[in-house]
Amino acid sequence: MRAARIRHGMWITAVAGCIVASVTAAQASEVSGLPDAPRHAFVTAEDLSDRYAANRRYLDEAAAAARRMDDGDRARALGALAAADRNFLDVSAEGDGRAVEVLGDLAHAQRIALLVPGSDTTVDTFDHLGSRHGSVGGGIRALHHQMRLLDPGTRIAVIGWYGYRAPRTKSRDAVTPARAREGGRLLRDQLHRLRELNPGASVTLLCHSYGSVVCAEAVRGTDRRVQSGLTGIAVFGSPGMDAGSASELGIRVPFWAGRGSRDWISHVPHVQLPLLSGSVGFGADPAAADFGARSLPTGDSPHGDYLRPGSLSLRNIALISLGRSAQVSHG
Numbered sequence: 298m299r300a301a302r303i304r305h306g307m308w309i310t311a312v313a314g315c316i317v318a319s320v321t322a323a324q325a326s327e328v329s330g331l332p333d334a335p336r337h338a339f340v341t342a343e344d345l346s347d348r349y350a351a352n353r354r355y356l357d358e359a360a361a362a363a364r365r366m367d368d369g370d371r372a373r374a375l376g377a378l379a380a381a382d383r384n385f386l387d388v389s390a391e392g393d394g395r396a397v398e399v400l401g402d403l404a405h406a407q408r409i410a411l412l413v414p415g416s417d418t419t420v421d422t423f424d425h426l427g428s429r430h431g432s433v434g435g436g437i438r439a440l441h442h443q444m445r446l447l448d449p450g451t452r453i454a455v456i457g458w459y460g461y462r463a464p465r466t467k468s469r470d471a472v473t474p475a476r477a478r479e480g481g482r483l484l485r486d487q488l489h490r491l492r493e494l495n496p497g498a499s500v501t502l503l504c505h506s507y508g509s510v511v512c513a514e515a516v517r518g519t520d521r522r523v524q525s526g527l528t529g530i531a532v533f534g535s536p537g538m539d540a541g542s543a544s545e546l547g548i549r550v551p552f553w554a555g556r557g558s559r560d561w562i563s564h565v566p567h568v569q570l571p572l573l574s575g576s577v578g579f580g581a582d583p584a585a586a587d588f589g590a591r592s593l594p595t596g597d598s599p600h601g602d603y604l605r606p607g608s609l610s611l612r613n614i615a616l617i618s619l620g621r622s623a624q625v626s627h628g
Contacts, residue, residue: 330365332358334389342404342494349384349399359390374421387460394420394459397487400441401454409491409498410444410618411456412437412604413484415506415534416471418463426457427505427604428611436604436611440503443606443615451619454498460487461511472577474510474539481514488515492526499528501618505603506534506562510579513538517546529553531593531617533603533610534560537567537579543589551622554583554590557598557610593617594626 335351356379363372375390378398386403389395403409414426427436437457444453461480464470491500504512509532516530517540531553532538540546556563567582583590596609603610613625 330362331390332362334391334395340386340490340494345384345404348386352385352388353379353381353383356385356388356390363390370421374423377424378420386456388420390420393418393462394423396420396423396457396459398423398437398457399454400437400456402452403454403456403491404495405452406454406495406498407452408444408619409454409456409495409500410440410503410615411458411487411491411500412440412503413458413480413505413508413511414463415508416464416466418459420459423457423459425601426459428602428606439604439606439611440615440618443611444619447612447615447621448619453619455618458484458487460484464507469577471507472536474514474576474579477507477510477514477539480511481517484511484515488526496526498526499620500526501529501531501620502527503614503618504530504532504535506600507536509533509535509538509583513540513546516548528620529617529622531555531614532583532590533557533593533595533598533614534562534600535579535583536562536565537569537581538583539569539579541581542587543583551617552590553593553617553625554588555593555595555610555613556584557595557600557603559597559599560595561600591622592627 332355335355340348356375360372360375360379363375378385378396384399385397386399387395387397412427425435428439437455441453441455461483462476464476470476488500502512512530512532527550529551530548533555535554538546543552567580569576569578569580581588594609594613595603598605598608598610604614605611609626616624
């Protein structure tokens with residue numbers, strides 16, 4: 298009990314430091330002379346290729362602008378995203394940016410896995426989503442490959458959804474639900490659009506770290522149009538979901554939660570405390586037995602590597618995304 302109080306006290310002190318640090322934190326890379334990000338109307342199946350091409354042109358132009366400003370890191374990141382074999386539903390290079398990448402045939406997929414990343418995601422770090430190992434595209438490519446290996450006969454698509462303003466880890470935004478509430482609304486909109494684009498697809502939400510708070514906001518009390526398209530939710534490395542239990546969220550599909558044995562987030566107290574005009578922390582641990590989620594075995598995965606090629610966590614997350622719950626390992 299005393300050790301727990303000490304951890305909570307240290308956490309509160311760290312939170313206070315984050316709040317102070319966030320006031321003076323350096324801003325994200327701002328590139329002068331950027332072209333305007335494409336503004337797309339609702340996309341249909343027939344429009345997808347045109348939308349991908351327009352976003353690729355924008356990324357090329359934005360990378361060129363970054364090079365003119367001698368911002369080599371941003372230029373390299375944008376240049377990698379602009380590769381001819383990559384397709385984006387949405388992109389922006391302003392500030393921390395925005396990027397929603399699609400792998401596979403989205404319009405005709407039978408199963409869609411949508412990954413919502415957590416803190417510190419920017420266009421510069423987008424290629425590390427879920428894994429810091431492997432090829433360009435990080436974990437979403439590893440997931441796409443694993444799903445195809447496990448079920449080559451199913452048409453699949455994987456989406457890396459950096460469609461919200463992810464907080465920085467060392468900021469007050471990372472320990473409050475404000476960014477998640479905004480992100481949850483945007484994610485709900487994305488799920489609506491997917492439902493209209495491909496009404497027959499089964500969609501699984503994969504929620505990493507702070508992204509699990511975003512997912513909670515998106516599905517909490519959501520309407521039937523979203524619920525009817527969802528067939529599963531998996532959260533991993535979660536700081537909490539701003540809820541006391543799965544039933545409080547109203548989740549009506551298979552819901553999984555796990556945390557790797559080497560994930561530093563296990564040292565973060567799963568509490569929610571009043572602070573100033575709001576609160577800090579996200580409450581109960583979704584991976585705890587009494588939260589009400591199914592256990593997602595994730596082995597020894599560290600916090601940023603749940604989609605590492607060859608890992609237990611990647612295989613189980615792929616099986617959940619394919620709707621093959623009975624084959625998920627038990628440890």
